[in-house]
Amino acid sequence: MYKVTRGIVLRETKYKESDKILTVLTQNEGKMTVLARGARGKKSKIGAASQLMAYSDMTMFERAGKWMMTDASTIELFEGTQKDIESFALGTYFLELTEFVSDEDSPNPEILSLLLNTLYVLSREMRSKALIKAVFELRMMCLSGFAPMLERCEICGKYDEKNAFLYIHGGTLRCADHSKGELSCMPLCKDSLAAMRYIVNAESRKIFSFQLSKEAEKRLSEVCEAYVYAQLERRFKTLDFYKSIQLLSTEK
Numbered sequence: 649m650y651k652v653t654r655g656i657v658l659r660e661t662k663y664k665e666s667d668k669i670l671t672v673l674t675q676n677e678g679k680m681t682v683l684a685r686g687a688r689g690k691k692s693k694i695g696a697a698s699q700l701m702a703y704s705d706m707t708m709f710e711r712a713g714k715w716m717m718t719d720a721s722t723i724e725l726f727e728g729t730q731k732d733i734e735s736f737a738l739g740t741y742f743l744e745l746t747e748f749v750s751d752e753d754s755p756n757p758e759i760l761s762l763l764l765n766t767l768y769v770l771s772r773e774m775r776s777k778a779l780i781k782a783v784f785e786l787r788m789m790c791l792s793g794f795a796p797m798l799e800r801c802e803i804c805g806k807y808d809e810k811n812a813f814l815y816i817h818g819g820t821l822r823c824a825d826h827s828k829g830e831l832s833c834m835p836l837c838k839d840s841l842a843a844m845r846y847i848v849n850a851e852s853r854k855i856f857s858f859q860l861s862k863e864a865e866k867r868l869s870e871v872c873e874a875y876v877y878a879q880l881e882r883r884f885k886t887l888d889f890y891k892s893i894q895l896l897s898t899e900k
């Protein structure tokens with residue numbers, strides 16, 4: 649049986665002499681494992697579509713529950729992410745996080761669209777990497793059922809946006825009094841809190857359209873990264889790699 653669907657390659661594994669096994673997030677079928685036969689050969693017509701981050705129209709053939717990509721036409725390769733290793737590393741973290749929260753047989757167009765939108769902004773360097781990463785992480789958490797509650801202190805109901813903290817294990821807001829001595833409470837400020845509220849509530853095509861000072865951006869990015877870790881209870885190898893490259897480039 650043949651199927652045509654749009655999809656983006658989240659992971660590639662070399663297989664046999666010239667094949668690849670791909671993990672693809674598709675528009676119609678959710679996450680799929682697909683054999684790309686001959687994809688590593690020089691003359692392969694599916695070579696470009698079988699690379700990491702490639703977004704394509706894919707023709708798939710199914711036999712005995714296994715899928716094989718027989719033809720593809722690329723739509724967007726996000727080539728801008730290959731200009732520097734830091735962008736590429738960050739892009740692969742977005743792929744790994746997406747793979748982790750996506751299910752097979754269960755299409756989630758909002759998750760696919762967030763990934764495509766984020767890679768577009770990253771590959772064209774439209775915002776800083778720290779901001780792109782924070783927006784992606786927080787919005788992905790919302791789409792995966794971990795939207796934080798950002799109204800007022802969950803314990804006393806106090807509304808003090810200048811001294812607010814995010815309790816990262818609960819995904820809730822705390823005031824200064826109710827954060828004391830609590831290591832899982834991370835400090836926000838008026839602007840980083842406003843940015844979080846914006847990212848949670850904005851229309852999907854406007855999620856990157858806000859301004860933030862460098863200081864508030866730093867706070868936002870620390871909180872968003874810690875929030876993903878606290879909620880998913882998992883480290884991502886690609887994130888560790890991205891951070892190790894960042895360290896190297898700041899030491900220069």
Ligand SMILES: [Zn+2]
Pocket residue numbers: 801802803804805806822823824825826
């Ligand atoms: Zn309180």
